[in-house]
Amino acid sequence: MAKRPKRPATNTTTSLPVTTASVAATRIVATPAAGNPGLRGDKKIAWQSVFTVMSAAVLIGAEVFGGAFAGGWAVANLLDLGQTGVHVLQGVFFIAGMAVMVTFIRHAQLVEPFFVRD
16 A cells, blocks of 8 residues: 655645744734633733732832842851852842742732733
């Protein structure tokens, strides 16, 4: 039995062959869909929730980053790492503080949603 030659993949809307270049050049445009509530424009920003979460983030961020810089200084001096060690540890603790703040804001959005449905 002879093998059939492989047909190139085609675009279903234009019946043109799909290549890497054509896929890269294609722009995906989200259009409102009646059956998909995620694509409809029926969400509004809950400004009170946004302000609440951002206000808490500023307060907690000041404590987290202040603690990161103070902790970097304290640990580096305790281990006698010198000025370079102080800056390195402050940077490491700062990155850890960024992770804490991103996690805080993501979890705060679960309690205070930024978007509400009409």
